[in-house]
Structures are given as C-alpha cells and as structure tokens.
Amino acid sequence: MLTVWGRRNSINVIKVLWGLTELGLPCERIDAGMAFGRVNDPDYRALNPNGRVPTLVDGDYVLWESNAILRYLCMRHGGAKGLALYPADPGARASVDRWLDWQLSTLSPAERGLFWGMVRTPPEKRDMAQVRAAMQAAAECWAILEAQLARHGGPYVEGAAFTLADIALGAYARRWFGEEVRIEGMPEFPALRAWYERLGEHEGFRLWLGPRLT
Structure with a gap:
C-alpha cells in the first residue's frame, strides 16, 4: 500500500x-x-x-x-x-519535464501572493496592493501557457495527450480561476479557460480540486 x-x-x-x-x-x-x-x-x-x-x-x-x-x-x-502521463520518448518526456520545472521555478512563486493574500488572509488584513502585484505576476505566467495552447490548439498542454504537465499546472489554474481569488482587472485567457474546463472532466480534478480553496 x-x-x-x-x-x-x-x-x-x-x-x-x-x-x-x-x-x-x-x-x-x-x-x-x-x-x-x-x-x-x-x-x-x-x-x-x-x-x-x-x-x-x-x-x-x-x-x-x-x-x-x-x-x-x-x-x-x-x-x-x-x-x-509521462511518455518514454525523450523529446516528449523532456517537454513534460519543462512544464513541471516551470511550475516550480516560475509559476508557483509568482502566484503565491495572490493565493495567500486572498484565501489565507482575512479580508480585513489583506494588502490589496501586494495582491494586485501578485495577480499581475501570475497573469504574465499564464499568458505564456495561453500562447502555448493557442499555438497548437490543445486540448492539453502538450497537445493531444493529457500528461503530468496538465496535472501540475491544472492544480494552479484552479487557484487562478477559482472564485476565492477573483479580483477586478484579472485578464481573460480564452484558450486557458477552455483547457481548464476540459480538466474539470477528469475525476481526479473533480475529486481533489472541486472543494472550496482553504
């Protein structure tokens, strides 16, 4: 077990x-x-x-x-x-690894202030200037994935196949699109939104990311 x-x-x-x-x-x-x-x-x-x-x-x-x-x-x-989920072909595997590394090195640090500022900080203690700065930093990251998805047309991060890249990035997309963190001025990403909605069809997404963020 x-x-x-x-x-x-x-x-x-x-x-x-x-x-x-x-x-x-x-x-x-x-x-x-x-x-x-x-x-x-x-x-x-x-x-x-x-x-x-x-x-x-x-x-x-x-x-x-x-x-x-x-x-x-x-x-x-x-x-x-x-x-x-994690293909054996070296090129395909390296492409998945790229997104896993990007999530750790770039996306996660950028969006941290948005999540903590809106979800784990009481409303009366929020520093909205810091929250908006974090929102902008996260938006710059999501614009990169928006371009990736728009370029190849999806349905997933690496094209036709659902991979570990979709799991790692999809968990963070739940934060971006969740009502718990929505603030005025957040940019719209149509390709990203369509990808996120496809992730919602997966049992694992519904089971583990469906509940309210806490």
Missing part, C-alpha cells in the same frame, strides 16, 4: 492525489502539515528532512517533492497509463 503524508488542502499533496487517481492507484493518506502538525516530529523528519508535505512511502522507499513523486508513480506503478 502506498502512503501519502500530507494535508488535504496542500496544492502539492493535491497534485499527487490527482496523479494517483489518474493511475487508478489506491493509497493511505495521513494528515500532516499546518493545523495537523507532525512535520517537525523526529519520525517525520527522518522521512522528509525538509519538514514539508507531501512525502510518499512505498514499502521501504521514501520520496519527497511532489513532481518527483508524480514521475516515480508513473514509472514504477503506472504501466500503460503511466507512459501516457
């Missing part, structure tokens, strides 16, 4: 849970992080010295970092479904 340590409302945990759903893999999930604590306990730090979530335990094998976990699940347990 695969075990995932991490709270239900962590975007990085959600990515892994969505991937597991796509692959049809059951898991045990143990709440950890923020209100649930545990991440600073010695036994957890022995699994993940960063004290963050998620952490995957697969028998004697332990892995942290959500995008690495997604890749591992596809390669180790995914079979044909795994090869569809």
Whole structure:
C-alpha cells in the first residue's frame, strides 16, 4: 500500500492525489502539515528532512517533492497509463519535464501572493496592493501557457495527450480561476479557460480540486 503524508488542502499533496487517481492507484493518506502538525516530529523528519508535505512511502522507499513523486508513480506503478502521463520518448518526456520545472521555478512563486493574500488572509488584513502585484505576476505566467495552447490548439498542454504537465499546472489554474481569488482587472485567457474546463472532466480534478480553496 502506498502512503501519502500530507494535508488535504496542500496544492502539492493535491497534485499527487490527482496523479494517483489518474493511475487508478489506491493509497493511505495521513494528515500532516499546518493545523495537523507532525512535520517537525523526529519520525517525520527522518522521512522528509525538509519538514514539508507531501512525502510518499512505498514499502521501504521514501520520496519527497511532489513532481518527483508524480514521475516515480508513473514509472514504477503506472504501466500503460503511466507512459501516457509521462511518455518514454525523450523529446516528449523532456517537454513534460519543462512544464513541471516551470511550475516550480516560475509559476508557483509568482502566484503565491495572490493565493495567500486572498484565501489565507482575512479580508480585513489583506494588502490589496501586494495582491494586485501578485495577480499581475501570475497573469504574465499564464499568458505564456495561453500562447502555448493557442499555438497548437490543445486540448492539453502538450497537445493531444493529457500528461503530468496538465496535472501540475491544472492544480494552479484552479487557484487562478477559482472564485476565492477573483479580483477586478484579472485578464481573460480564452484558450486557458477552455483547457481548464476540459480538466474539470477528469475525476481526479473533480475529486481533489472541486472543494472550496482553504
């Protein structure tokens, strides 16, 4: 049995849970992080010295970092479904990796202030100047994906096939399009919106990203 340590409302945990759903893999999930604590306990730090979530335990094998976990699940347990999500062809795989790395290096830092400012900060304590600056930074990132989708016509990030790139970026798109973070002046991205709505047809999206952001 695969075990995932991490709270239900962590975007990085959600990515892994969505991937597991796509692959049809059951898991045990143990709440950890923020209100649930545990991440600073010695036994957890022995699994993940960063004290963050998620952490995957697969028998004697332990892995942290959500995008690495997604890749591992596809390669180790995914079979044909795994090869569809994370293709074996070097060029196709590198293209997927590009978006996973971009999510970590560029998109996530840009949108963080928007999510935290609107979802995890009480209305009376919000700094709307900082929120709008984060919205603009996130919009510049989403414009890159809008151009990618418009150029090849979709339906997914890398074209015809649904891949790990759609999972990693789709989790963040839920934040961008969610009513919880909508503020005046957010630009419209028609190709991005159409892609996002297609993601909503996936069971894993509905299951893990359907609930309200918290």
